[in-house]
Amino acid sequence: MDKSVTEFFMKMEKVPTVTAQERRVRTVKGKPVFYDSPRIKSAKALLVAHLKQHRPLKPYDSGVRLRVSWLFPKGRHKDGEYRTTKPDTDNLQKMLKDCMTMCGYWKDDALVASEMCEKFWAEVPGIYIRIEEL
DSSP: OOOOEEEEEEEOSSOOOOOGGGOEEEEETTEEEEEOOHHHHHHHHHHHHHHHTTOOSSOBOSOEEEEEEEEEEOTTSOTTOBOOSSSOHHHHHHHHHHHHHHTTSBSOGGGEEEEEEEEEEESSOEEEEEEEEO
16 A cells, blocks of 8 residues: 655745744633734744645544754855754744644644754755655
């Protein structure tokens, strides 16, 4: 049986650097209420707009391997040089996987059983994604 693979590149002039860790909290009737800042809302909207164009015809319903390369505008760096500064890969991935869940890539991001994430400086900024059924 052939395993399903979804692979694409989302070219973006400005790759989101805001992360899910930047959620805000306020108190309502003595209880904490978490909410997304305008920056998070904007980053999620950008990701969802790009992700919707590439979603699989049928959501994954079994374990997957997720490979993501975050390619940031290179500025003074060399094309392909690893980015070793913030944001952290785990924080970038959290919001991306949440947006992929919203777009119907899978029933639950808990299905991501294997994951590889890299950050680079690049001539062509964007996000490369490959999903392989395990």
